[in-house]
Amino acid sequence: MGVSREPGQKGVNWSNIAVGERVTTLGQPLEVLKTQMAANRSQTMLQACKNVWARGGVVGFYQGLIPWAWIEASTKGAVLVFAASEVESKALDYGINPGLSGLLGGMTGGIAQAYATMGFTTCMKTAEITRAKTASIGVKPPSTWAVFADIYRREGLAGVNKGVNAVAVRQCTNWGSRMGFARLAESSIRKIKGKGENDSLGAFDKILASSIGGALATWNQPIEVIRVEMQSMAKSSTANVNRPAKLTIMNTLNFIYKENGIKGLYRGVTPRIGLGIWQTICMVSLADYVKIWLVDSR
Numbered sequence: 001m002g003v004s005r006e007p008g009q010k011g012v013n014w015s016n017i018a019v020g021e022r023v024t025t026l027g028q029p030l031e032v033l034k035t036q037m038a039a040n041r042s043q044t045m046l047q048a049c050k051n052v053w054a055r056g057g058v059v060g061f062y063q064g065l066i067p068w069a070w071i072e073a074s075t076k077g078a079v080l081v082f083a084a085s086e087v088e089s090k091a092l093d094y095g096i097n098p099g100l101s102g103l104l105g106g107m108t109g110g111i112a113q114a115y116a117t118m119g120f121t122t123c124m125k126t127a128e129i130t131r132a133k134t135a136s137i138g139v140k141p142p143s144t145w146a147v148f149a150d151i152y153r154r155e156g157l158a159g160v161n162k163g164v165n166a167v168a169v170r171q172c173t174n175w176g177s178r179m180g181f182a183r184l185a186e187s188s189i190r191k192i193k194g195k196g197e198n199d200s201l202g203a204f205d206k207i208l209a210s211s212i213g214g215a216l217a218t219w220n221q222p223i224e225v226i227r228v229e230m231q232s233m234a235k236s237s238t239a240n241v242n243r244p245a246k247l248t249i250m251n252t253l254n255f256i257y258k259e260n261g262i263k264g265l266y267r268g269v270t271p272r273i274g275l276g277i278w279q280t281i282c283m284v285s286l287a288d289y290v291k292i293w294l295v296d297s298r
Helices: 014-018 021-040 045-054 057-064 067-094 099-130 144-160 164-192 205-231 249-264 269-296
Strands: none
Touching: 014 164, 021 045, 021 057, 021 067, 021 099, 021 269, 045 057, 057 205, 067 099, 099 144, 099 205, 099 269, 164 205, 164 249, 164 269, 205 249, 205 269
């Protein structure tokens, strides 16, 4: 026997590809800020803001947006939401509760997106945010495409997909937690308001549920810091003699812990909470309504 669904929880539809296209643009400043703090773990948020501003003013907060973040954002609809919707729908059909169904769907969608495109997009996005901008000393910095070509020439596909396993762990736990916690919050809100299982929630309630899901999902910040360190091109990272020559998830974790302790593993968590709330509202609550609207408009 199936379980009740929220609007939009109707399985795969090709309209999912339209969901998530430009969510990243408004969230990019938070993405840049949390990456800056994760790569430079001695910086406070104010210092990180000043450093980002020094790299081009307002434009500095949009480093890595074009084309890498836009490619990543597009795959949120084309891969992540597509895969997550299918798994979540099938889980509900088997009678699994909405929270666990959302968890399974988010985990599957996150892994699919990570290995499909996010290895090279996050690698290049992080490289763009953390690499030295030598224009400040009179030397024109290479374009983002030149950096990509240089990494590919030196290290091949492995180089431009550096840290892809860490990305997969992050995406799996990210979207599994975001969707799982959001659906669980929806169920709790429905019970508190005395609604039945088949009663849909209003827009405010769904936004509240997604905000809870997005905030709670940042428990996995250590894997995000590990991912940033593995992909970072910051001089402070690459020049550190204690940094392993060949980075893996475990030796990177050990390196960060020895250098910065537990606090180092949670650097950048504050802007990531804001980013997580924004993305979850768009990719869970808003996505449900967008998918319904696209289907009904046919």
